[in-house]
Amino acid sequence: MHCQNCVNKLTDKLSFLKGVEDCKVTLKDKTVTIKYDPAKVQEKTFVETIEKLGYTATKQPAASPAKGKS
Numbered sequence: 001m002h003c004q005n006c007v008n009k010l011t012d013k014l015s016f017l018k019g020v021e022d023c024k025v026t027l028k029d030k031t032v033t034i035k036y037d038p039a040k041v042q043e044k045t046f047v048e049t050i051e052k053l054g055y056t057a058t059k060q061p062a063a064s065p066a067k068g069k070s
């Protein structure tokens with residue numbers, strides 16, 4: 001992830017996933033913060049979506065449910 005285009009692409013795809021309430025991609029930190037309903041969607045789906053777009057996703061079990069890195 002290295003430009004605003006990547007950010008838009010990721011935000012778009014992740015926001016459209018079922019169960020996602022909010023999705024924030026930060027270019028500076030190369031992180032993805034997703035607010036979601038665990039009953040409807042799982043972290044695995046985020047990782048798969050991110051990887052399908054050509055990025056590498058690393059889960060960080062912190063306050064944020066899922067994060068992506070490139």
Ligand SMILES: [Cu+2]
Pocket residue numbers: 001002003004005006007
């Ligand atoms: Cu880019």
